[in-house]
Amino acid sequence: MAVTTLTEDLGYTPNTDGVWSWLTTVDHKRIGIMYGVSALVFFIVGGLEALLIRIQLAGPNGTLLSADAYNQLFTMHGITMIFAAIMPVAAAFQNYMIPLQIGARDVAFPRLNAFSFWLFLFGVLMLMSSFFLGGSPDGAWTGYANLSTQVTEFVRMDYYAIGLQLLGVASIGSSANFIATIFTMRAPGMTMMRMPVFTWMSVVTSFLLILSMPVISVGLWQMFLDRNFGTVFYEAQASGDPLLWQHLFWVFGHPEVYVLVLPAMGIISETLPTFSRKPLFGYAFVVFSGIAIGFLGFGVWAHHMFTAGLSPVAEVGFGIVTMLIAVPTGVKIFNWIGTIWGGKLTLNTSMLFSIGFIAMFIIGGLSGVTHAVIPADTQQHDSYYVVAHFHYVLVGGSAFGFIAGVYYWLPKWTGKMLNETLGKWHFWLMFLGFNLTFGPMHILGLNGMPRRTYRYPEGLGWEFWNGMATIGSFIIGVSMLVFIWNVINTRRKGLPAGNDPWDARTVEWMTTSPPPIHNFDRVPVVRHLDELWHRKYGVDEEGRAVPLPDGYVEEPAFVEEAGGIHMPSPSYYPIIAAFGLVTAGAGLVFWSSGILGVGMLVIGAAIMLWGVVGWAAEPITREAH
């Protein structure tokens, strides 16, 4: 790895201006920001897709969209929100915060980190280019075979097969990186059980991704081969089996659900203690319940297949494990309530979204338990009830959690505070709009409305709640405009944050806002869970926190480093390798069109080879500028 030596007075700063510095950066903070901005842009794209869907369904027999357009939009809405918005926003937080939370200077493999980001970005752009080039995937985000392999005349589901494949590589790359970082680069004294819960949940999600992505990778290759080379993995007429895809997909797909929600759970496990001025209630319980959820998450996939005709014994088995998963999830909710119980709550925007997460996740969790009641699930499955359920988990849960994280950590990233008045407008509008949109969907589903339908007839009693849901979706849209305005406005008008605006508990608040390129001038030695809090507060006889006098800390509390700080140099090889890989992927998408596909594949592979060889051959050390 290229190493730059910082002089003792830290006088060296890499060039941080201009587009080139962003394209070549290997700084985990800048990569985190790029993940975050991309995720926000794609969240807006996915939101616009959702609004079109809601306009179409506002009344019976909607005519705004054709069935074909609708099918592409709802498929892309799911793919966009899951793979291009929520997963990358989690990656944004993990990239930016994990090294800061564990007192590291960067991630373990900075160039792999850059590669993962560019691969994600180009992969999503390739997927979205399908809107203009050949049509978008239109087989739902679940891509069920053999529908997904049926119409080989189009490239649409090839975009899906290859696009998800590429995003999977990016996820595996960043997950491996986070695991290596967390396992090997913690500050002195930061044992695993002194790590902040957000970092802990990132360990769990990284393992989930590394173990589940290869499964869908196999499934996606089979889909691609079925579509383009006449293999018959999913073709029942030729002794293949469409159910094989469902198993492969959900062995990935259910852990994926926890990939989307565990980081958000980690975030509110940071914000709730900070804004309650109390430690997290039952830290070990919360950590281990997260791990338990991760383990059990691999044993419940067939609860997505309760209508597929599995044997009753299999159904009951998967139903019981699904019930079991409610236990660690319930533990988390009780522990969060235990955290705020007896605290001194600051109800700012971040805290409101954190509490909103709990309140909404209770609903999503309970409706999840009703899915484990197998016969009841045969009524709920693939109906709007399920749509309601997973939006309560992924919007009321994940999205609320990540937004809480933005209000919490944006001051650390930018050095400026978000506006609280706008923030509260954002929360209350979103809370109202969210419940108005997705609450009624429970009723619609129970009343027999199936999902993925581009229109519905009059006379089935679905008109009123669909109309309400559409109104609600626009309120969510307005709330997001308030949010975006708030973020943009902060750049000019935000009040200075200082190092530790929330009187927080963890070590990321010990460095400047924004942090320097090397994160910490001096890496703290960690002696406690919530190290920063313990440097600021002791307890009196009653157990209440009391501020410590300055300079209380006597032992050496910082690492003394000899020989300066070593930071990796920028590199343009990761972006080249990622560009080549995505170009080659696009070649596979257009494989059936002959020379175009083969040409792109060959050129893309050559570009990737250039990137990889250059990457490997980069000099180990480079003189400072």
Next chain:
Amino acid sequence: MTLGYRLIRPSYGSYVQRPVANAGGRRRRSVSRTLSVVPATVLLAACSSTLPQSSLNPKSAEARQIDDLWILVLVLATIVFVVVEAALVFAIFRFRKRKNDDREPKQIHGNTTLEIVWSIIPALILVAVTVPTVRTVFDLRSPAEGDVVRVNVTGHQWWWEFEYPDIVDDQGRPLTTANELHLPVGRTTELTMTSADVIHSFWVPPLAGKRDLVPGHETFIKITPDADRAGEEIPGQCAEFCWLSHADMRLLVFLQTESDFAAWAAGETQPANIPTDGLAVSGFETFKAICALCHQAVVAEPDGTVTVVGEALAPDLTHFGSRSTLGARVESNTAEHLAQWIDNPSAVKPMAPDLNDLETGRILGMPDYGLDDEEIAELVALLEGWS
């Protein structure tokens, strides 16, 4: 986006569910009144419904078993919801920061006893749900008993094929129909289901939970309609996304008394007559030349000879005139709607006939054959006459 389909707005003409007092009335209420009734409506709506396609409006033994289980879990979930949300809301108000209170809270790190207790309580509640769940699963999946009506269901993009293997005509051909399922009340029907193309899912919420139709697999479902439901028409539809016309792959179930069912079955097992006068005569020629490429009809010559015309790739049309809807319940079956359908099927219901391949039997919808108005009128006369 490519491949756009232009849709005409269908009128739901004579397929009309009995008007539903709630649904119609709600839309006209003032906003304030609506808001005031929302919470109550939500709770009521979660328990029961009079809507025609609602799972909360069970009309068979199996659907009621599912509904009972749902109500149990709903009640338990509601209790948990109220208790936990109340604790949360209480904590927010009770422990919010107040002015003039400078004391820091006690730094409590946890309480193992408490945490073990609140791990065990949910587990116990879940056991209470699991036991009846398991029992119901095995109940619903047990073989049908008694004098069972057997129906073979085949899903197609985008219509339903129903075959009654035990009800045969004089030549031994089983009763075959499409998109409209007739069931006798008070007796168990067992559906044996598969798919001819992609995965579909059979869902008539008032009668049963949904069950997928998977190519290469056979799946089963039992329905025992309540004896007092004879005469009801119950809508259902495909619940597994099957591409373009997934939303329009609907069906209608007719619940009948034993005698009505027997009369219907007797009629359905008669051949259609080859017309001898009127417009329908040339209509039959068009039928043989074009429709018969995919559709089938069992017809009787004037001398009584019974033959089968056409291929069984699309809905059987022998008794088309007796059905109350067309296009898998997309329109009511009237001469006008049928003419629209024949004129441009994809305008009534989006399909992809350009991808049809008759040799391999892959059918993705009915093409527009460019028939003129006269030919269409003749076909309409033929088909509507085949009751």
